[in-house]
Amino acid sequence: MLVYSLKRIGLGILVLLLAISSLYILIQAAPGDPASAMLGPRATPALKAAITEKLGLDQPMPVQVFNYLASVLQGDLGIDLKTKQPVLNTLKIHLPRTLELLGASVLVAALTGIPLGCIAAVRRNSLFDRAIGLLSVSVIAVPAVIIAIFGMLIFAAGLGWAPAIGAGEDEGFLSLLHHLILPAIAVGIGWVGYIARLVRASMIEVLSTNYVRNARAFGLPERRIIYRYALRIAVAPTITVIGIGVGVMMGSAVFVEIVFARPGIGKLMYEAVLLRNYPVSLGAVLAASFILIVATTISDILNALIDPRFMETGD
Amino acid sequence: MAGTTPTIKRSALMDGFWRLLSDPMGAIGVVLVTLLILSAVFAGLLSPYDPAAIDVPSKLQAPSWAHWLGTDHLGRDVLSRALFGGRVALSVALISTAMAVGFGVVLGMIAGFGPKWLDNPIVLAFDTVRAYPVIILALAVGPIFGAGLNTVIGILVVTSVPYYGRIVRTSVIAASKADYVEALMAMGMSRARILVRHILPNIIGPILILASMDIPVFIAAEAGLSFLGVGVKPPQSSWGLILEDGYKFIRQTYWLIIAGSVPLITATLGFTFLGEALRDTFDPKLRRGG
Numbered sequence: 082m083l084v085y086s087l088k089r090i091g092l093g094i095l096v097l098l099l100a101i102s103s104l105y106i107l108i109q110a111a112p113g114d115p116a117s118a119m120l121g122p123r124a125t126p127a128l129k130a131a132i133t134e135k136l137g138l139d140q141p142m143p144v145q146v147f148n149y150l151a152s153v154l155q156g157d158l159g160i161d162l163k164t165k166q167p168v169l170n171t172l173k174i175h176l177p178r179t180l181e182l183l184g185a186s187v188l189v190a191a192l193t194g195i196p197l198g199c200i201a202a203v204r205r206n207s208l209f210d211r212a213i214g215l216l217s218v219s220v221i222a223v224p225a226v227i228i229a230i231f232g233m234l235i236f237a238a239g240l241g242w243a244p245a246i247g248a249g250e251d252e253g254f255l256s257l258l259h260h261l262i263l264p265a266i267a268v269g270i271g272w273v274g275y276i277a278r279l280v281r282a283s284m285i286e287v288l289s290t291n292y293v294r295n296a297r298a299f300g301l302p303e304r305r306i307i308y309r310y311a312l313r314i315a316v317a318p319t320i321t322v323i324g325i326g327v328g329v330m331m332g333s334a335v336f337v338e339i340v341f342a343r344p345g346i347g348k349l350m351y352e353a354v355l356l357r358n359y360p361v362s363l364g365a366v367l368a369a370s371f372i373l374i375v376a377t378t379i380s381d382i383l384n385a386l387i388d389p390r391f392m393e394t395g396d
Numbered sequence: 397m398a399g400t401t402p403t404i405k406r407s408a409l410m411d412g413f414w415r416l417l418s419d420p421m422g423a424i425g426v427v428l429v430t431l432l433i434l435s436a437v438f439a440g441l442l443s444p445y446d447p448a449a450i451d452v453p454s455k456l457q458a459p460s461w462a463h464w465l466g467t468d469h470l471g472r473d474v475l476s477r478a479l480f481g482g483r484v485a486l487s488v489a490l491i492s493t494a495m496a497v498g499f500g501v502v503l504g505m506i507a508g509f510g511p512k513w514l515d516n517p518i519v520l521a522f523d524t525v526r527a528y529p530v531i532i533l534a535l536a537v538g539p540i541f542g543a544g545l546n547t548v549i550g551i552l553v554v555t556s557v558p559y560y561g562r563i564v565r566t567s568v569i570a571a572s573k574a575d576y577v578e579a580l581m582a583m584g585m586s587r588a589r590i591l592v593r594h595i596l597p598n599i600i601g602p603i604l605i606l607a608s609m610d611i612p613v614f615i616a617a618e619a620g621l622s623f624l625g626v627g628v629k630p631p632q633s634s635w636g637l638i639l640e641d642g643y644k645f646i647r648q649t650y651w652l653i654i655a656g657s658v659p660l661i662t663a664t665l666g667f668t669f670l671g672e673a674l675r676d677t678f679d680p681k682l683r684r685g686g
Contacts, residue, residue: 092523099524111540118540218421222668224616226623226636227657230643234653332531336620340643350535351624362536369532377526 086382093378098150100370104363105149121359123162153367159360168364171349176368178248179345182268182334185261187323189269194276195319199312201277202284217274225271225333229340232267246342264341268333272326276319284315317387324380328373415677422673428666436482443476448631456649466651468641474655480633482659488545489614492552497607499553500560507561508568509591522558530555531620538626548627552614560603567599605678609671612664619660635660
């Protein structure tokens, strides 16, 4: 297990290095001169000269990639052309807001999806089960941008149940929470469907195993069998889904942050793109990739802990 | 396979199609997708106006007999723009899916059944591409390469190839352990021929079903990227652009939001229902979520 975990972490680090290098090569492949591709047309000639010198843009590609990798690993993601501050400082302000949103969305998805899937499995083929099945497919299908817009229009602007804009970061914990509810539901709702379906399927599998049959034969109460024993095992696959889902959730978070005018990586990137402030948007991609790699690495290790067969297949 | 006559194959396909229609979700999917395809193909005939024709004096009008879905901030007919937006959405989704499946199948087959030394680098390349969140990568890289349909398709294809590649690789490795493959190799058949003639037909069915389930994801991604300003560029039409206009002018009219979201939801729901029903009908083994 320890060997697998170390190997998995090693692979995560290798993938991160490759992801940073590939992004650099990709940008160099863009039309126009490399300094403009890195900095955007808003960059001053002085900044362009600085980056040309720092990354050795006239040097062979492997040298450039190495220089870029070295500066990124030292935390140097360039200069934010809007604030004239290092990009890392800008990311440090916005990243926690996105992480809050992602954490809350995972909670919404898990706390709603797991009970729904569990009840659907216990009442298999009932009207409730069918309704949950249809609802799961439907919420998975609706694009995040639509959920964000209608969530904001109906529940914030229309009914006034929650604030329509901002993150409430300067007004205390309760305000933070209040501002988080609608965006978290908007990001998490699609995953309610995935998790409910997954828990339902694995719950049905667990309920048909011998040890559940034995527990019933011993006369243990059905409630206890379901909630104390079966559910604990049936919930395990959810970890994989959430691990993989972090990338998609970050995409949804972009729309939600823009629609709810919430500070975060998505809104930061959107504004950076409008201003052609490329160092910020490229820094944000690297931050997002880092989060995604960490999430998938943790989910793989947790999966291997729960089910050692996972170490062999990895799929 | 060997003993299957075309007649039996055809009747099995027809049988599957009827089973698909007898599933309510499948029937709804077939109807919605058919309507969508027809409206996209005949967008030119069905559109009452040129989707790019500007008529500023009639801007932001509510629905009327003259403009069934109203007009946008430049006075363009929203119904015509929605119909042509469907054409863009479908083209992006179908081209991206076909290319992603094509590259994914080739790379997955090479990784799974090609020279051993190629397996690890290909899998590593897949993992590297999967390390980028799609929308965030598109938002950053899109403007550098120039927003537009080609960039959207490029990003969707590149980020989806690893998904298909990994599944194909796993399926090929599993299929290559079958007795018939060993028998063919013992008979001296080349690996490439075994792969293309014998393994590929056995694994492609589930891959195509998975691909059909990705079409709504690509439709949503195109709309989302156009909403963010890194997808389709005006004057071309896209459901995402209609939504973006609707969001900008939400205080003046809510019609644009409805005109952008109804076709988008119809398309994603239709394709999702169809994909789910296709999977249940033709390959229940793929069913993971129950």
